[in-house]
Amino acid sequence: MNRYLESLALALSALKANLLRSILTTLGIIVGVASVITVVSVMQGFTDSITKQFENMGSNTLLIKPYVPFKERIVGKRARLTISDYEAISRAVDGIDMIIPVVFQAPGQLRYKGEQTSLQYYIGTVAGYDELNNFYPQKGRFLIPSDDTYRRRVVVLGADIRKDLKLPADPAGEYVEFNGQWYKVVGEMEQQDSTLGFSQDNMLIMPFQTAVALLRDKASENMQFMIRVKNVDEVPRVHDQVSRLLRKRHHIGKRDTDDFRIETSEQIKERFESILDAMTYVVAAIVGISLVVGGIGIMNIMLVSVTERTREIGICKALGATRADILIQFLAEAVILCLLGGVIGIAIGYGLGALVGALVPTIPEIVVPVWAILLSLGFSSLIGILFGIVPASKAANLDPIVALHYE
Amino acid sequence: MTAEIIRLEGVSRHYQMGDETIRALDGVDLSIFRNEYVAVIGASGSGKSTLMNILGCLDRPSGGLYRLNDTEVEGLSDSELSAVRNKEIGFIFQSFNLLPRATALQNVIQPLIYAGMSRHERRERAMAALKQVGLEKREGHLPNQLSGGQRQRVAIARALVTNPAIILADEPTGNLDSSTTAEIMALFDKLIESGQTIIIVTHEPEIADHCRRVITISDGRIVGDTGSKGGAA
Numbered sequence A: 001m002n003r004y005l006e007s008l009a010l011a012l013s014a015l016k017a018n019l020l021r022s023i024l025t026t027l028g029i030i031v032g033v034a035s036v037i038t039v040v041s042v043m044q045g046f047t048d049s050i051t052k053q054f055e056n057m058g059s060n061t062l063l064i065k066p067y068v069p070f071k072e073r074i075v076g077k078r079a080r081l082t083i084s085d086y087e088a089i090s091r092a093v094d095g096i097d098m099i100i101p102v103v104f105q106a107p108g109q110l111r112y113k114g115e116q117t118s119l120q121y122y123i124g125t126v127a128g129y130d131e132l133n134n135f136y137p138q139k140g141r142f143l144i145p146s147d148d149t150y151r152r153r154v155v156v157l158g159a160d161i162r163k164d165l166k167l168p169a170d171p172a173g174e175y176v177e178f179n180g181q182w183y184k185v186v187g188e189m190e191q192q193d194s195t196l197g198f199s200q201d202n203m204l205i206m207p208f209q210t211a212v213a214l215l216r217d218k219a220s221e222n223m224q225f226m227i228r229v230k231n232v233d234e235v236p237r238v239h240d241q242v243s244r245l246l247r248k249r250h251h252i253g254k255r256d257t258d259d260f261r262i263e264t265s266e267q268i269k270e271r272f273e274s275i276l277d278a279m280t281y282v283v284a285a286i287v288g289i290s291l292v293v294g295g296i297g298i299m300n301i302m303l304v305s306v307t308e309r310t311r312e313i314g315i316c317k318a319l320g321a322t323r324a325d326i327l328i329q330f331l332a333e334a335v336i337l338c339l340l341g342g343v344i345g346i347a348i349g350y351g352l353g354a355l356v357g358a359l360v361p362t363i364p365e366i367v368v369p370v371w372a373i374l375l376s377l378g379f380s381s382l383i384g385i386l387f388g389i390v391p392a393s394k395a396a397n398l399d400p401i402v403a404l405h406y407e
Numbered sequence B: 001m002t003a004e005i006i007r008l009e010g011v012s013r014h015y016q017m018g019d020e021t022i023r024a025l026d027g028v029d030l031s032i033f034r035n036e037y038v039a040v041i042g043a044s045g046s047g048k049s050t051l052m053n054i055l056g057c058l059d060r061p062s063g064g065l066y067r068l069n070d071t072e073v074e075g076l077s078d079s080e081l082s083a084v085r086n087k088e089i090g091f092i093f094q095s096f097n098l099l100p101r102a103t104a105l106q107n108v109i110q111p112l113i114y115a116g117m118s119r120h121e122r123r124e125r126a127m128a129a130l131k132q133v134g135l136e137k138r139e140g141h142l143p144n145q146l147s148g149g150q151r152q153r154v155a156i157a158r159a160l161v162t163n164p165a166i167i168l169a170d171e172p173t174g175n176l177d178s179s180t181t182a183e184i185m186a187l188f189d190k191l192i193e194s195g196q197t198i199i200i201v202t203h204e205p206e207i208a209d210h211c212r213r214v215i216t217i218s219d220g221r222i223v224g225d226t227g228s229k230g231g232a233a
């Protein structure tokens, strides 16, 4: 074993003698590994934030929303859910622990004592939304049933609003002006994780009926229902029953597709993950190609190196080097070259990822997962062995006399 | 005590060049005993280097029998041959053949690495060998920082560091001037005194005279041999 470790030292000294050439040779590997690390670290950041998002929604929760395939949407078809759909589901479907309506509305202007801010969106919903989404107020209170019954003009603010409007530390009890109407602030929600890097806290929540009163149209494309099923085992049945009910109510023919979509938190997560998976394959293909190209570069330079050092190989054989000694020396050289490329690639990839993170504020924190580093290094070594074996065995099989007489 | 270190019986080495067969060696019989000091002379192209390469296990004969230290070389595998080159033979070349990126000391250490010796022992022995050739102060020099004579002395240190059964030198002073040649020959004399066995290929009559036995080769055959004095003289 000892003698093979010495081969390593010999390989290192050969690489050092041609340092610039060695680094240039590994360019393909550097580019390959750097792109893996960059893409993986950015994607990992996304995945983490998405996963966290949906962990809040329990596995016995269903989300029902209007849905029209993109194809039909561009020819003007629209889908909506209505308040009577909500009431019908509440009445007719068994096994429901809680059902709440949520209406999302487009931006609006919010004012307080001369300060103003543009909301990203606001939500009309009812008590229980906080529990279903595992999203609670940090100050004051959430909506209560009577807010909805009496259509109170009360709001719960998103975590970013107070700063923007310079509200007091406890904003409960203050009045804010929203789209020309006055509302009383009853609470402030906690901070949410950002989705794909977008902060979601520039928003407010008001009672469902209050929000619906503001709507011109009582059926809204932006209305969704959230259902919590009593028993997780019953999720499929409830899913089916809701689906049949809505198809009947919306007069959807046997052959026609739903104009709504029922999703579980699992499905939503899966959808994101399948997009990420597709991206991963594309990246893997690019990386595979660049690593193979890099490997061929390594093989090329190693063949040159073997030819250049033919005489040295002859000398070593005359001194008692076996085939294995020479083979391992040159394989070690190829692997070290590739690992060098891998390490430089990881450093550059990390740098690029951090740069992307710094330049684009909507991208979450950049983390390079350990598996990506290990995989890169493992792959680099594999490429080194794969593409080093030809030059190394060429060196090992040289005839001592021929090698010694090589000019 | 006389021990036969080398025994050749009908050894030949043929090269096929198209239709023509070149008989670089053609039925050579030869015995060399311990502590002999042998010169091999002959015209250019007569087969001296071919003989040395076969003796040094760098090349294999086309036919005949070669026994080195009671081992039949013919039956040896590639890695066994490597081990023989490492342990039994110290080869010295006309063009020195030092590893260019390795220091004098590292060059002398190299065969000990293949011998599987420990780091500490390797260094000790290599330093001792360098001292033997008077180069202990040049251990850190690269070959291109040494004179021709010094390079050849490093090569000699490298050849003798493994304590081989025989030292083979193919025109070791061919690239050196006469005073450096004398230094190198003095070194060989010292090795002989300490019991080493040496075969030198040479074109220089003074060197041949210096040795105790002279073998003359012509056209791949031994045509003259001043005879074995049976080792210890």
Ligand SMILES: Nc1ncnc2c1ncn2[C@@H]1O[C@H](COP(=O)(O)OP(=O)(O)OP(=O)(O)O)[C@@H](O)[C@H]1O
Binding pocket: B015, B017, B022, B023, B024, B042, B043, B044, B045, B046, B047, B048, B049, B050, B051
């Ligand atoms: N690889 C080879 N292929 C063909 N013929 C060869 C080869 N090596 C040597 N020979 C031939 O074998 C013969 C002996 O060569 P060798 O090198 O042994 O001569 P030499 O006695 O050492 O000569 P010199 O004194 O010039 O070194 C020569 O005729 C040479 O042309």
Ligand SMILES: [Mg+2]
Binding pocket: B048, B049, B050, B170
């Ligand atoms: Mg010759």
